[in-house]
Structure formats: structure tokens, C-alpha cells
Amino acid sequence: MQTANIDQIIDAHQGKPSALIHVLMEIQHVNHWLPREVLKKVSQKLEVPFNRVLQVATFYKTFSMIPKGSHEVHVCMGTTCRMRGAGELLDTVKDLIGVDVGETDADMKYSLENGSCLGCCSLGPEIIVNGKHHTRVEPSKADDVLKSYA
Amino acid sequence: MSEILLQIDGKDVKATETMTVLEAARSAGIHIPTLCHHEKLEPYGGCRLCTVEVETRGRARLVAACLFPVQPDLIVRTHTPEVDKLRKTIIELLMAHAPDSFELLDLAQEYGADRNRFDQESSFCLLCGLCVRYCNEVKQKNAIAFVDCGAKREINFIPEIASQECRDCKECFPLCPTSYLQAAYFLTEALAFPHESNAAHALTKK
Numbered sequence A: 001m002q003t004a005n006i007d008q009i010i011d012a013h014q015g016k017p018s019a020l021i022h023v024l025m026e027i028q029h030v031n032h033w034l035p036r037e038v039l040k041k042v043s044q045k046l047e048v049p050f051n052r053v054l055q056v057a058t059f060y061k062t063f064s065m066i067p068k069g070s071h072e073v074h075v076c077m078g079t080t081c082r083m084r085g086a087g088e089l090l091d092t093v094k095d096l097i098g099v100d101v102g103e104t105d106a107d108m109k110y111s112l113e114n115g116s117c118l119g120c121c122s123l124g125p126e127i128i129v130n131g132k133h134h135t136r137v138e139p140s141k142a143d144d145v146l147k148s149y150a
Numbered sequence B: 001m002s003e004i005l006l007q008i009d010g011k012d013v014k015a016t017e018t019m020t021v022l023e024a025a026r027s028a029g030i031h032i033p034t035l036c037h038h039e040k041l042e043p044y045g046g047c048r049l050c051t052v053e054v055e056t057r058g059r060a061r062l063v064a065a066c067l068f069p070v071q072p073d074l075i076v077r078t079h080t081p082e083v084d085k086l087r088k089t090i091i092e093l094l095m096a097h098a099p100d101s102f103e104l105l106d107l108a109q110e111y112g113a114d115r116n117r118f119d120q121e122s123s124f125c126l127l128c129g130l131c132v133r134y135c136n137e138v139k140q141k142n143a144i145a146f147v148d149c150g151a152k153r154e155i156n157f158i159p160e161i162a163s164q165e166c167r168d169c170k171e172c173f174p175l176c177p178t179s180y181l182q183a184a185y186f187l188t189e190a191l192a193f194p195h196e197s198n199a200a201h202a203l204t205k206k
């Protein structure tokens, strides 16, 4: 956990309850998940009751309350990608990482998520890793994509 | 504060500017059913059981009485076939979650609702938010949180706070239209701070 970074983010918004979502997003970005202790600190410094922080942190899918791997892998499952073979692609990625959707591998390297239309229908099926789109991915190429982040 | 004149179920009702339709109706002795409303709490509008028909400038629409502010010459109808049918459906939907809630059973009788109309999915919590809001607004202890969203939404006691604040309060228990709140509390206690409750038990035994 990058404590120094997290503290910086929180301190920069001290006493500003309205910055809650912004702060949580930044912490999620650098730390990949929101530990309970961190949420308590956010609650104290931003002066937002802890139950409100918890409510927001569990409401949005962007936030994770459990540890995530350092690489966030999304496979698009929108209609177009699905028609272009995303189902098979997702199965391949599941096998390669060894986890199901919503899970993280034991080495804390990859977290797998799916999404419904991640915005590049004409280029599907696609894998998005840490926000970077890998397009027209044949299942046989999935391994190469993942390995490039090893 | 200026006085506002409106009409509820054909009756002329005087209200003050800051009142909601529900408050105005109650002040005139007209009953509107509610579930998530509580006098000490900010209007919430979660259950929609208080739905009534309002008419302004010849146009009628459905609104939540507990939220809707009074306005001059407003015409309110608290019982129309449409309103009653809507309430019946709301009750039936809620009963899929808490089929044995006394409050719901009473309402079901009043509106002819069928508790088995929808498949049972007993979560027991109606998400009325009374517990969460009472703890936040009246007690200001913030010991209960809504977590998750959509179909997974639920209330959670926050063990760190509940272990300090709840044992001598429990004022939220009677507010809950089901037994879920109590169950959730005792589960939290048993899992997260059993020692505190054991200590209290030992004290009362002496």
C-alpha cells in the first residue's frame, strides 16, 4: 500500500466533504482498492461520517473494497463484442489468469472484470488492460496481450 | 409566514408555506399511508406508499405526498382507483421481501394486496432507511450504513461504532417495520463484539 501517496491525496482535501468521491477515485487509482483503515482516515480528514463514506465506496463499481491486482483486465461483453466472439475470449482469459470475473489471481497481478460495451464496437472483441484498449483480440492472442504486462 | 389554501379530498385545507402535502393532510385529519416517513426526520421519499394525485392548472399527476410541497389552489386526491392500485402493488412488492411484517399485513388488508403475488425473496429489509436516518439525524451516531446498490443494497451496522453506541440506545429497533434491524444488530454483536455484550450480561446477572 502506498501510504505516503494516499496521505497526500487525503491531506490535499482536508475539511472538504464534497471532495469525497474525487478522493476515493484517486486512492482507488493509485492503490487499486480501498482498505477500511484508509476509508476511516478519509472520513476523519474530510469530515464525512464513516457510514456515509462506506455507502459511497460500496455504491459505485469503480471502487473496490477488496484487494485488486496491479493490472486491471476488462473483457468487453457488449452486444457487438459478444457477437464477434467475446464469450470465447473471456473464457480464454479466465483460463489464462485462473480466476473468474470479479476475482484477482494469487500473485495479485491481474484482476478480471467484464463490462457491457466499453466503447469500441467496431474494433471488438477487445481486452482493456489498465485503461488501454487491445482490439480485435483473437482468443489465441490473449496470452500475448497479458504477457505484455507481466 | 403566509398561509396557503389548498383542497384535499374536496375539503378546504389551510397550510403554511413550508408544509408538505402529507403534513397538510394530517393537520386536517386526512389519512395518507406512509412507511418511510418519520416526523423527526428529513423527508425521504423511499417507499412511495404515500403517493397521491395532485392537480394544478387542470393537469393531474402522481406525487409522493411526504415530499411534495403545498402550493396555492392545489387539488389533492388521496384515494383514486389509480392511487389505490399503485399502493396495492407497492405493498405486494414489499411483501415479497417481508411477508410477515405487521405493518405490511395491516396495509395489505386495507388495500386488498396479495402477499404471494410476487415470488418471495425474503431479504426482510424494506430499505425504508428509518434506522439509518434516525441514527444519523436524531442520534447523530452514524452507526448504520446503507451498503452496495441495486438489488444487493442492504443495511449494515458498523461494528466499530455500534460496539460503543448501540447497547444503551437501540432507539431504532421499534422504528423498523420488520424484525430485520434487530436481527442485523444482534448478528453484528455476536460476530464483532461479543465480549462487550457478555460483560453487560455478567453485570445484569449480579
Ligand code: SF4
Residues within 6 Å of the ligand: B124, B125, B126, B127, B128, B129, B130, B131, B132, B155, B175, B176, B177, B178, B180, B181
Ligand atoms: S432494517 Fe428496518 S428500519 Fe432499517 S431500512 Fe431495513 S426495514 Fe427499514
Ligand code: FES
Residues within 6 Å of the ligand: B033, B034, B035, B036, B037, B044, B045, B046, B047, B048, B049, B050, B051, B064, B065, B066, B067
Ligand atoms: S412515506 Fe412518502 S415515500 Fe415513503
